[in-house]
Amino acid sequence: MIELIGVSKRFGDSLAVNNISLKVASGEFCCLVGTSGCGKSTTLRMINRLIEHSDGEIHIDQQPIRSFREEVLRRRIGYAIQSTGLFPHWTVARNIGLVPRLLKWSQAAVDARVEELMALLRLDMAEFAGKYPHQLSGGQAQRVGVARALAADPDILLMDEPFGALDPITRENLQLELRDLQARLGKTIVFVTHDMDEALRLADHLVVMHEGQVVQQGHPLELLREPANEFVTSLLGGEDRGLKEAALLPVSERMVPLGVGGVARDRIVQTASLRDALSMMLWRRVERLAVVDDEDIPIGELSFRRLVGARGHE
Amino acid sequence: MNERHGAPWLAPLCWGILLVGGCLLMRFLEAPLRLVEPDSRAVVFERVDLLTLLGRHLLVVSVAALLSVVVGVVAAIAVTREKGRDFLPLVAQVASMGQTFPPVAVLALAVPVLGFGTVPIIVALMLYGLLPVVRNTLAGIEGIDPAVREAARGMGMTSRQILRQVELPLASPVIVAGIRTSVTINIATAALGATVGASNLGEPIIAGIVNGNTAYIVQGAVLIALLALTVDSLFGWLAPGHTG
Numbered sequence A: 001m002i003e004l005i006g007v008s009k010r011f012g013d014s015l016a017v018n019n020i021s022l023k024v025a026s027g028e029f030c031c032l033v034g035t036s037g038c039g040k041s042t043t044l045r046m047i048n049r050l051i052e053h054s055d056g057e058i059h060i061d062q063q064p065i066r067s068f069r070e071e072v073l074r075r076r077i078g079y080a081i082q083s084t085g086l087f088p089h090w091t092v093a094r095n096i097g098l099v100p101r102l103l104k105w106s107q108a109a110v111d112a113r114v115e116e117l118m119a120l121l122r123l124d125m126a127e128f129a130g131k132y133p134h135q136l137s138g139g140q141a142q143r144v145g146v147a148r149a150l151a152a153d154p155d156i157l158l159m160d161e162p163f164g165a166l167d168p169i170t171r172e173n174l175q176l177e178l179r180d181l182q183a184r185l186g187k188t189i190v191f192v193t194h195d196m197d198e199a200l201r202l203a204d205h206l207v208v209m210h211e212g213q214v215v216q217q218g219h220p221l222e223l224l225r226e227p228a229n230e231f232v233t234s235l236l237g238g239e240d241r242g243l244k245e246a247a248l249l250p251v252s253e254r255m256v257p258l259g260v261g262g263v264a265r266d267r268i269v270q271t272a273s274l275r276d277a278l279s280m281m282l283w284r285r286v287e288r289l290a291v292v293d294d295e296d297i298p299i300g301e302l303s304f305r306r307l308v309g310a311r312g313h314e
Numbered sequence B: 001m002n003e004r005h006g007a008p009w010l011a012p013l014c015w016g017i018l019l020v021g022g023c024l025l026m027r028f029l030e031a032p033l034r035l036v037e038p039d040s041r042a043v044v045f046e047r048v049d050l051l052t053l054l055g056r057h058l059l060v061v062s063v064a065a066l067l068s069v070v071v072g073v074v075a076a077i078a079v080t081r082e083k084g085r086d087f088l089p090l091v092a093q094v095a096s097m098g099q100t101f102p103p104v105a106v107l108a109l110a111v112p113v114l115g116f117g118t119v120p121i122i123v124a125l126m127l128y129g130l131l132p133v134v135r136n137t138l139a140g141i142e143g144i145d146p147a148v149r150e151a152a153r154g155m156g157m158t159s160r161q162i163l164r165q166v167e168l169p170l171a172s173p174v175i176v177a178g179i180r181t182s183v184t185i186n187i188a189t190a191a192l193g194a195t196v197g198a199s200n201l202g203e204p205i206i207a208g209i210v211n212g213n214t215a216y217i218v219q220g221a222v223l224i225a226l227l228a229l230t231v232d233s234l235f236g237w238l239a240p241g242h243t244g
Ligand SMILES: Nc1ncnc2c1ncn2[C@@H]1O[C@H](COP(=O)(O)OP(=O)(O)OP(=O)(O)O)[C@@H](O)[C@H]1O
Pocket: A011, A016, A034, A035, A036, A037, A038, A039, A040, A041, A042, A043
């Protein structure tokens, strides 16, 4: 668990972070969003003491972070940044194995771990292990950066726009993988991003920052439905809010279980989002979709009226 | 990493052979030297064996280079640490200014303090050679991508580990280029030592100037040039891809 209590950071006269309090429970995925320069990176970097906080307290698992030696603290916290910071004179494999080596794992254990991580991030061992960072594409380098952050299996991951340089498809794959990883391994993640869809897709806990302060925090749906002010509204997409909310809700939420009547021709899987369902209706020009389970067996129906959540009967 | 053509050791080998050959065989070159200096009685410098002079020249330059590398690299590392940061602008400024200071002046200032002989020339060479080393070490360390340093810290490396495993390896090509410049310049500059009584390849030159014997000057100059070329091409072979 990470806890920030009344934390501030001053650079000279300017307050980069102003009295923020924040609690990230174990296994929670926390996203920090806000306009450029609002203090997201500063907040993140205070957690692993790359920046020392000026005021307040930061605790990890109930222990003040200043009670650890800096290096010890950082080795148990994964850290990935947009510009990757891969060591240009080391191969991919050596870069990934950095923290395990710092922790004095045996060479065999380091090698095995590197192999495991490369597989996890879909980096072909034979092709990439011996390459140097300048031989990688931006996306490959970012995956190596994430692999390096995960190497020593830290409970906590701090990620500063780690997928910034990726194409939408790779990006979405990595988001899903990260989400999956976090759910499976129970990692606690603090993730900074500019991409609101990314934040909404990933976060259990969304923190909106503005000028060094937390404007609002909570579950993404909560923020979408009850934004604290104009700033949050516009940051979360303004007119697009409806679609953003629909993207967070699964079809199963609004469908009617299969009853009487004919089954609609167009099918959608129950785990798809309402946004996907809406898109399919628009595209196929239909008002009804058959909802199926993972085995493609019809289990219900979704009408346009139900989709938009209209009250009353059809 | 960089493309290299042919055998990279060929250049230092050739220059080295010419250099040693020149020292050993100079006395058989009386005829061509006579062309340069038809009037003098002797045209081959024979007061001291040329190979001995070469050895002394190398010794002086090596000792000075070793000292300037150690002092220069350590100083540059010190001022790029957190604790030494305050001195960085000062050292950087002195390093870039110092190069414009003529070595003759350093020598002239060193003699009254240190007396005649080999010591003042070593001091002068060390000071003069210090500057490219400091400047390049600073440039090499400061030139490292800040993201790399941030990642290194963020991963939990200690300052010492960062210095040894990240900063020095990444800066080393630039540092070596600085050492190369420093040594090459000092091979030529060391000749000045002969004016304050240090015996080295500058001796034939000074003797030539004093006696108005151009042939002597040519011998000293050619050998010094060959030495500089040998050492420079050695650097080129051992640390390719970067020129001073
Ligand atoms: N080392 C520093 N020294 C002085 N000021 C700093 C330093 N680091 C950050 N700041 C200032 O603190 C403020 C917050 O910076 P921060 O990097 O946390 O913003 P951010 O929210 O991450 O922005 P972005 O989205 O552009 O990355 C900015 O005004 C920045 O200029």
